[in-house]
Amino acid sequence: MAKVLEFKLPDLGEGLTEAEIVRWLVEVGDVVAVDQPVVEVETAKAMVEVPCPYGGVVTARFGEEGAELPVGAPLLTVAVGSAEPVTGPAASGESAGGGAQDESSGNVLVGYGTGAPAARRRRVRPAAISATPASPASAPAPVPAPAPVSAATAPVATAARVAPEAQATTAVPGPSAALVPAEASALSLAEAQGPVAVISPLVRKLARQHGLDLRHVAGTGRDGLILRTDVECAIKAAGEEPAAGAAPAAAPEPAPSAERIPLRGVRGAVAEKLSRSRREIPDATCWVDADATELMAARAAMNAAGGSAAGPKVSVLALLARICTAALARFPELNSTVDADAREIVRLPGVHLGFAAQTERGLVVPVVRDAHTRNAESIGAEIARLTQAARDGKLTPAQLTGGTFTLNNYGVFGVDGSTPIINHPEAAMLGVGRIMPKPWVYEGELAVRQVVQLSLTFDHRVCDGGTAGGFLRYVADCVEQPAVLLRTL
Incomplete structure (x- = not known):
């Protein structure tokens, strides 16, 4: 019987209490190996890949790219004990680290893995996500809250779950043997379009603010990385293109507004350290x-x-x-x-x-x-x-x-x-x-x-x-x- 285990954002050390999701490395329905990196996060110290200590099928992700999560917040849930995904929501209700010695390395800190090469990622077909038909009258049940953490996850601090609207796609059983329509379309779109070569959350935010599709932007950074200057040039080029059939208008240009850049991540850490140096030394x-x-x-x-x-x-x-x-x-x-x-x-x-x-x-x-x-x-x-x-x-x-x-x-x-x-x-x-x-x-x-x-x-x-x-x-x-x-x- 497969068990659904919840993996939380681990203690990243050095007094770090939060991290920003930069890029998800797995999708819902993927089969992951023990200690395989599942998400790339940015802290005030560096950008690191977080390995999951469980092996199995990813059933849910929590947090969109660009979201900031505290240590102890849920990252994802994994169905362990079977090569196929579970047919219902976390029926066992066991917490991370409970009764899964064969599927878990017990390592929850960044950089502490088995050292073995990560297994090749393979995807479970959406049609196989629900192997057992459910009654039409039955409604999807929420995943029960995990029990108190065990010794395998002792370093992880306790934190409140993220709001439901901040959660990513989740595999939920229904009357048919497929994902719910919204989730299935989201997965299909992600598979068709592929990943975007963007690291900086600020670049993603700037593109969202101007309604720019990053998949149509050519990156000039290392290995095709999309930089902020690439986005700014694309925004400027889009603004210069006149709308089809529209007559030119002589409307006055709005006054430019000041740009506000959050002091967080590496830039925030540098600002805090330099300010403290000036205050104390x-x-x-x-x-x-x-x-x-x-x-x-x-x-x-x-x-x-x-x-x-x-x-x-x-x-x-x-x-x-x-x-x-x-x-x-x-x-x-x-x-x-x-x-x-x-x-x-x-x-x-x-x-x-x-x-x-x-x-x-x-x-x-x-x-x-x-x-x-x-x-x-x-x-x-x-x-x-x-x-x-x-x-x-x-x-x-x-x-x-x-x-x-x-x-x-x-x-x-x-x-x-x-x-x-x-x-x-x-x-x-x-x-x-x-x-x-x-x-x-x-x-x-x-x-x-x-x-x-x-x-x-x-x-x-x-x-x-x-x-x-x-x-x-x-x-x-x-x-x-x-x-x-x-x-x-």
Whole structure:
């Protein structure tokens, strides 16, 4: 006898209490495997795929794409214990995790799955959704509320169900052996049209506001992703097309209204963290120009030494990161945080180096764990891996938190200097401008050298200007004379 189990939005960790549905990965009637991703959600930390711990047939989905759900709200229901869907609504009334050991992994946190490859998705024919005919007089019964959660779902918080009007299509038995007409047409339409390459809920909202069908918009982003500029261009083009047979009207154009963009998701998290940093941290900034000619020559020699068989090229950012770890070993005051409640400075034993990365979804700061134990090549490989994950929107909350010091390479935007805001609750951030040819006095003569501006923003509670200046001067010395690093390697 099949059982209908309810899967709720799990505890996503890192204090996250809600998530926005970006894209459903399954439809009602699909057969899903244990730990198969079923929905893609966006939190204040990252965009993640949520795996379902049950295997069976999807009988209902809750929440439309773009809807925001609290942790503990229902996501979907799955009929387990049979390859065919149940013939009636949740007759057993068992809660998630009760009596389904063979169909459940017991994993309810994002990123905690069996690691096995997901089974190929297959669809159950709508005609087979109701295998047992029901009496014409019988009415569809609602799915009973699940019993108290068991140990398998202990981390999931309790939350109220979403309103019925927010629920998606649900398989409901009726007099015939098919879906109810509205649901059957919705499924047919979804199958005929296919998915839309849109990630941002703001893009979907903008299209809905202007009555624009995204399936007729060509995306210019990676892999055909539809960007906001694509939607705006399509809206403008639609507005310029005159209606057939309509005479031109000389009506005055309405005054443009201000656009309001919700501060949520990644943008909201960045806004909150930066505002808190400004409120709580008394920061100060010092900077210095450094001759990076020798550093660039050393990098070229490193990359040419082993030829193509030497592995990935060592980047300038990787060398600067290695210099930072050496400088923090000499000046540990800057690898610390402040416990304001206890009125204590907490010096941290290891360096977890964050680096700023710009993506289509905004600025994120991935963290290279245990950077103090890595060489330049290892740091560079990890930076490349995390950067690609950031661009693909696949960073997990754990990869975006726990940093102790941040390296900000704003030179990639073509600027020379900046006074960055400290990434709370860290104590300092090193900024790197662009490296460019400039006139420089070298060995008593004027010459053209590769010059870079370095800036250090630091929490004045953890140290004074002497310590901050010593740290920055050591970094500049390593940039100008890479051989200085040999003392600490």
